[in-house]
Amino acid sequence: MRLRHYKRELMKATPSASLWIAILIAAAIGITTAASVQSTAKQSSSKASAAGDVKRGKYLVEEVAKCSECHTPRDAQGQLDRSRWLQGAPIWITPVHPRSSWAENAPALAGFPSFSDADAVNILEKGFGPRGETIRPPMHIYHLSHEDALAIVAYLRSVPSSSQ
Ligand code: HEC
Known part of the structure; x- marks a missing residue:
């Protein structure tokens, strides 16, 4: 009789135990979904900041340093x-007073495939080419901030490298 009573109690308890398990599973799913939504939001916000760099790079290239002119x-x-x-383009300007070194072509920058980020740092922050060579005029010797150099590289890498 006592055992029977216990069994009945257990039967009664079982559905509520499985209800608890169901609640726990639902909560776990909820937490996982929330976490993944949060990480997606994080990803898109880091994408947004990369896009910010590209935008700044475009502004520096087109309006400040005028890289596009040459x-x-x-x-x-x-x-x-x-x-x-x-x-990339032939240089269209000549010095008023002839100089011993004057480059006749400006290389392609679209897509920036020929240069590493380290090359870009040397070229845009220190004024040296990838092999340590002094860059010839009319290319300017820039001493840009690291942040601006990276923004310019981000923009140049976003430009299609062949005509569309
Ligand atoms: C007034 C014209 C002019 C402007 C403005 C200019 N460049 Fe240049 N650039 C050149 C020329 C010419 C060369 C080739 C130099 C040489 O052969 O030594 C060159 C070379 C380069 C190179 C290759 C360097 C190497 O040693 O291989 C890079 C990269 C470059 N320019 C990026 C830029 C960027 C980025 C900007 C803007 C921030 C810019 N240039 C602005 C004319 C210009």
């Missing part, structure tokens, strides 16, 4: 050719 070919009217943006 590194983009020109059309017959002498205007920068937007369809070949930063794809």
Whole structure:
């Protein structure tokens, strides 16, 4: 009789125990989902900051340092050719007083495939080429901040490397 009573109690307890398990599972799923939503949000916010760098890089390249003036070919009217943006160009200016060193071509920068980030640091922060060579005019010797150099590289890597 006592055992029977205990059994009945156990039967009664079982559904509530499984209810608890169900609640725990639901909670666990909830936590995992919340965590993954949070990590997606984190990812997209870090993407957003990378996009910020690209935007700043574009501004520096196009409006401050004017890299595009020399590194983009020109059309017959002498205007920068937007369809070949930063794809390398012959230099169109000559010095008033002849100089012993004057580069005749500006290399392609679109996609920035020919240079590593370390090269970019040397070129844009110290004024040296990838092999330690002094860069010839009319390319400027820049002493940019590291942050600005990285923003420029981020932008250049985002530019399509061939004509669309
Ligand atoms: C007034 C013209 C001019 C402007 C402005 C200019 N460049 Fe250049 N750039 C050149 C020329 C010319 C060369 C080739 C130099 C040489 O052959 O020594 C060059 C070379 C380079 C190189 C290759 C360096 C090497 O040693 O291989 C990189 C990278 C580069 N420029 C990036 C930039 C960036 C980024 C900007 C803007 C922040 C910029 N340039 C602005 C004319 C210019």
